[in-house]
Amino acid sequence: GAGVSQSPSNKVTEKGKDVELRCDPISGHTALYWYRQSLGQGLEFLIYFQGNSAPDKSGLPSDRFSAERTGGSVSTLTIQRTQQEDSAVYLCASSLDGSGGNTIYFGEGSWLTVV
Amino acid sequence: QKEVEQNSGPLSVPEGAIASLNCTYSDRGSQSFFWYRQYSGKSPELIMFIYSNGDKEDGRFTAQLNKASQYVSLLIRDSQPSDSATYLCAADRGSTLGRLYFGRGTQLTVWP
Numbered sequence: 001g002a003g004v005s006q007s008p009s010n011k012v013t014e015k016g017k018d019v020e021l022r023c024d025p026i027s028g029h030t031a032l033y034w035y036r037q038s039l040g041q042g043l044e045f046l047i048y049f050q051g052n053s054a055p056d057k058s059g060l061p062s063d064r065f066s067a068e069r070t071g072g073s074v075s076t077l078t079i080q081r082t083q084q085e086d087s088a089v090y091l092c093a094s095s096l097d098g099s100g101g102n103t104i105y106f107g108e109g110s111w112l113t114v115v
Numbered sequence: 116q117k118e119v120e121q122n123s124g125p126l127s128v129p130e131g132a133i134a135s136l137n138c139t140y141s142d143r144g145s146q147s148f149f150w151y152r153q154y155s156g157k158s159p160e161l162i163m164f165i166y167s168n169g170d171k172e173d174g175r176f177t178a179q180l181n182k183a184s185q186y187v188s189l190l191i192r193d194s195q196p197s198d199s200a201t202y203l204c205a206a207d208r209g210s211t212l213g214r215l216y217f218g219r220g221t222q223l224t225v226w227p
Binding site for chain 2: 033035040041042043045048056091103104105106107108109
């Protein structure tokens with residue numbers, strides 16, 4: 001597609017349920033990122049995929065969070081046993097590769113509300 | 116200390132004025148610096164990036180970088196109400212390519 005595509009755009013879930021958020025990066029982009037943005041806060045790095053390299057998971061806040069990237073393209077971020085503090089916008093981004101200076105393009109985000 | 120710090124504002128300027136947005140960073144290894152604009156409820160969009168010390172101009176926008184002072188700024192000349200948004204400063208991690216540290220953003224309001 002022309003841009004980074006994320007789904008769902010909005011998700012309301014009950015506390016304790018699992019959620020899956022999907023990201024389809026720009027075609028040809030090998031680097032994919034997940035960030036989280038809580039209300040009034042900056043972007044918090046979660047995880048980074050680059051090609052076939054092992055992902056950088058150092059930003060995942062707890063073991064309830066995991067992410068996969070299949071076939072070097074689509075990525076899924078999974079949050080297990082959701083908590084209210086997980087409510088945020090989850091932004092996926094991609095870039096041509098992971099080298100410094102490459103423009104990172106963001107999707108429109110998945111707005112997650114845990115009630 | 117946060118890796119990238121910005122004054123959260125809000126910054127309010129009249130239409131036609133120069134808006135000055137500032138950012139400091141802590142990782143001396145950072146090489147690339149970015150300014151993103153984020154409208155309320157929307158995702159960030161890149162405005163400018165800068166790698167070298169000095170100024171970089173693009174239309175009404177000028178990015179300034181001073182690596183010795185670990186300081187980055189964005190000047191918006193002839194500010195327009197449509198420039199009202201949150202501006203995010205970001206720096207790469209010198210030791211880990213691709214990832215960006217983001218500041219919390221500065222909220223700018225341009226009033227007519």
